[in-house]
Amino acid sequence: MLRDAWLMARKDLRIELASKVTIGQILPFGALVLILFGLAVSPDLTVLGTDRRSVLAQASPGLFWMAVLFAALLTLGRSFAIESADGKLDALRMAGLDPAGIFLGKMLAVTAQLAALEIVLGFGAFVLYNAPLARPLQLIVVVIAATTAITSAGTLYAALGSGLRVRDTLVPLLVLPVLAPVLLAAALSTEAAVFGESSGGWPWTLLLGVFALLYVGVGMLAFGPIMEES
């Protein structure tokens, strides 16, 4: 199973290296979203009682994760778009690959791409929103937990929409309500990490981890039935 996962992930990443859709289209899109947030929330507004911190900086953790979610939707869509032509998922299944392995591999590849996007978008949010960074190590843990949470649930739901003509409109509707708690937990624990708030945010990070584990398990179980004759 793990070998199959590794094969899938390598295949997907190789396709990305050749096509450069994530780097060339989704990344600029994410950056654009960050800039548009800046225009939507006036950078001159400040929050009372926070040493003249701007509203934008205060909201930066949430805005960053919103940009990541949008980018994740596109990355997930892309991940299954490359399989939809000519019944490639069936072919993978016929080739004897373990469905759980296919799920893990897809998830791994999306996670790697999303992580690359997050590094750039995070740097962008840091610069554009003038956000502080009090505890970088904590932030790294938070980002890892949140990213796996997004991609585990995301891969499962993207698979539910795979091969459908309405995939692009259906998958966001399916996946965003599910990721609502992830957005909440990611924003709050990121807030704790960047502002160095004493309240911690670790319980939220734990929630992200549990969510990710749960969805990796569900995804591995559910992928078999999803791929069967679909």
Place this chain on the structure above:
Amino acid sequence: MNRTTGSRLTRRLGALAVVTMAIALAFGLVFSPPEVAQRDAVRLMYLHLPTIAVAYLGFFITMVGSIVYLRNGSVFWDLVAGAAAEIGVVFSVFLIVSGALWGKPTWGVYWQWDPRLTSTTVMFLMYLGYLALRRLDLPPDVRSRRAAILGIVSFGNVIIVRYSVQWWRGLHQGQTLGVDTQLDGLMLFSLFLSLVAFLLVAAWLLIHRFRVAWLEHQLTRIGFERALAERRGDLGGGRVGEEAR
């Protein structure tokens, strides 16, 4: 030929639901007393709480039906799951609207980021996605299988969303709605009556919705068989599915 999805059972059930609802209305609006703090606004409770029960029950039935479908491929349970989700979604709308209307006199605003209101709205949107998936023009078994997985996972998600939002509000501020409402005997009775009335209505709706879905399913099957017969007829150069008409 029976032109309705009604039967003796559903007609009796429907009549019972109408009568119970009328009595529940009388108790909710007239006989039960206003509450000390909320005055007459408390009467929204008789509408609001039963819709919660029906909505969650509907999604619970969807989950059960989905599990049974995945285990044995029963079309019956697949259709029950779909029908129950539709009822859950309809009652979620009542739930959210009545919650917001109740919020106006109690909180002073229609929308408060109250854990219940927020999580219910997310749940509602989640099941709209489920219904959207069910409406797609797909091979029936593919659609049913994907819907079943979604129906199971969504219910687990309702719980996660519910608790995370509650936790979030718990951290930032205290409970938004101080429900220290003192319910006297008559109020409890009115609430119970109204719950029974709503459950009867929901059962009536569920049976009818299921029957419509079942007829649709039969129609698709017959249509498929007819098309198959016609194709066979074409190939054989013989009869062209005349008897099917």
